[in-house]
Amino acid sequence: MTDDGAHNVDEYIEDLAAFVTASPSSFHAAAEGARRLGEHGFTTLDERDDWSGLGPGRYLVVRDGALVAWVVPDGAGPATGYRVIGAHTDSPGFKLKPHPDVGLLGWQQAGVEIYGGPLLNSWLDRELCFAGRVTTRHGAEHLIATGPVARIPQLAIHLDRTVNEGLALDRQTGVQPVWGAGDPGGLMDRLLRGSGIDPEHVVGWDLVVADTQPPRRFGGAEEFLASGRLDNLSAMHAGLLAMIAAPGDGTLISVLAAFDHEELGSQSRSGASGPLLADVLERITDGLGGDAVDLRRALAASTCLSVDAGHLVHPNQPGRHDPVNRPRPGAGPLLKLNANQRYATDAVGAAMWARACAAARVPYQEFVSHNGVPCGSTIGPLTATRLGIRTIDVGLGLLSMHSVREMCHVDDAAALGAAVAAFLTLPVE
Template identity: 60%
Template sequence: MDTTEYMTGFAEFIQASPSSYHAAHEVARQLTSAGFSELKEEDPWIAPKKTFVIRDGAIIAWITPDNAPTTAPVRILGAHTDSPGFKLKPQSTIGSHGWLQVGVEVYGGPLLNSWLDRELELSGRLVLKDGSQHLVRTGPFMRIPQLAIHLDREANNGLKLDKQRNTAPVYGVGDPRAADVLGHLAQLADIPSQDVAGYDIISTDTQPPARFGLDDTLFAAPRMDNLSSTYAGLVALLNAPEDGGHISMLAAFDHEEIGSETRSGACGPFLEDVLTRIYDGLGATLEESARAMAQSWCISSDAGHSIHPNYGERHDPNVQPLAGNGPLLKINANQRYATDGVGAALWVRSCEAAGVPYQDFVSNNNSPCGSTIGPLTATRIGIRTVDVGIPLISMHSAREMCHVNDVVYLSRAIGAFFAGA
């Protein structure tokens, strides 16, 4: 797949995935088109060769080689499907001074000012009283308006947003009792609003992804943290060999941006449950599955930081990865990233086998280091793990930016990993 084809597919994937639930659904759709079969957790598992299972906004997919031994190791690409933003509150319809507004709660750590003056949509799932779930999205629906500079002459000297008072989006004018947000969502999903018992609805920027800059080498889009890794893993899995000596797996978790401590997050039991059932299906004893895990690997792929041209002092003075020069090998002495020397060697082998460059990343000592699913998966499963990802500018903005080469390089390196590098 060349760069143009890959970036077209990536842009389409982003547009189809405004929420974690939509992302899991889109991954499942593409897997099904490629011959994968869905398993339900509540059913007996007679697993075919190419399989996936969805848990809420997370999805795990894998390829089991023919005649796989009971000690077959697993090679996992770990990612996440959620992104920072605003989540719909229980009292979703509010109003002020004649304006209709949406009641929202901050989800994760969004760069708040980047969400101002953008046409936003609501998307996610509606859950009916009978337990059935329905995906829904509004398209452009609401906007968080800034205060005009004429009314705040000091705005350019330091904008500070109150998360409660200044972030409620507007979606019209009138009486909130006559223009219910939840009712609008139910109408879009073609279900009776009185049957909606619960919902998980998040905000997303609606401006389409775009290539721009010199030779169209730059790319801007919402939710690249971390749809960039989810899509790279999906493409690599769809092209993975089916007769290798290991199980190739994509594990895209939800709720990474809020700590992963949920049933569909990396701290939860989802991956462990799936692995247990896979090895049980292979007829493995506890001893044999332990031997399999000892040979297994997880690449935890999550977006990282490119050197910023206007804030170079915020980065390490000597380790300064630049967008376009390859995906990142993410390193932290305190194991906020799971990379160690053995994991670094695996990543070097994968990149060399794929013929792609890579770059080291480490934080400035004065800047706290964020974390990923990597240490969580390593702790929960005990599997060897290495942390990687593409370099971004404006991470956690409503619209992030990267270099097109890096997302292609990442998928090729993951492909080499699945091929056994």
């Protein structure tokens, strides 16, 4: 992708890297998203407050590790439709268990539970941090993020001569990080060091493990980006920039819905299978003087762009991919299709995505799975099922998806951002 005014690739990648670095957990991603939007005129609302009578403007709400933001344009009415960008804030990895102090033989370790479907081997021998939220007995919530404090050490080849024939980690005993030396104990004291929070007052936490190596460009022409959590902070980042640029005088209401817990199936109060997006859209329509019928009319005039990472063809494993549809690095973001509705794209949505990419002056490429290698799914089918909104599944092509450190082509990331922004401004057909 050349710099034709849609996005400067270098600036876009630098900002994406900064967003990923600031977002080691879903809670941090939601907070960083709210901070960025707040700097551009978005007002944070409380779900417990009365939203009736809210006129044109820019608003957001945070529910745990999820964020929904919207722009109500001048002239919006009770049946005004929505343009929704869907994404998710979480990434696969590990979550800290209760009573996390474990270890033996002079090693202090942290008891963790596997979160989602990470490539376990990729987490070995990396310097790791803990990040997320802790709560005190009085209900106060605090975000914390440590520096590098832990590591999951691999067994030396001298002690397992068959390791290169296939490494299989025990999901209980093989993935507990080492964080200190001595008898087990004191992990929360270490994690809260410098936070001003008394460990004696902490009674609960939602803390995940994250890699501390910052994102970095590499390659012969620095055309690649290596980073943790590109699945799916690359989508949330694109959505944030699109919302910041969203017009205040359009004919549709622009929305960003960044859900939590997609990697677990989305069944939570802050996930796409929960009521969050439906609650917000209903309250927006209600605030514009609409009723239940107006809401159904608005949803019938709405479209959701579900943005989640997809797969580039792997040069060492081409047989794992469809023999004809083979997404290549630098050839544009992906339009994701699946006959069994694991992705929600249909022909009408595909045409809309083609118009968005044409308006952004970027290419795109189709992704379908090899028939013998079933694909995963996204928030797209869930949103389409819950709300009846036409939904299009798209995303950034990656290698090493669900690794602690994924990679993409920088042109594809910038092109995705340009196309997502264009989606919000497409004329109503």
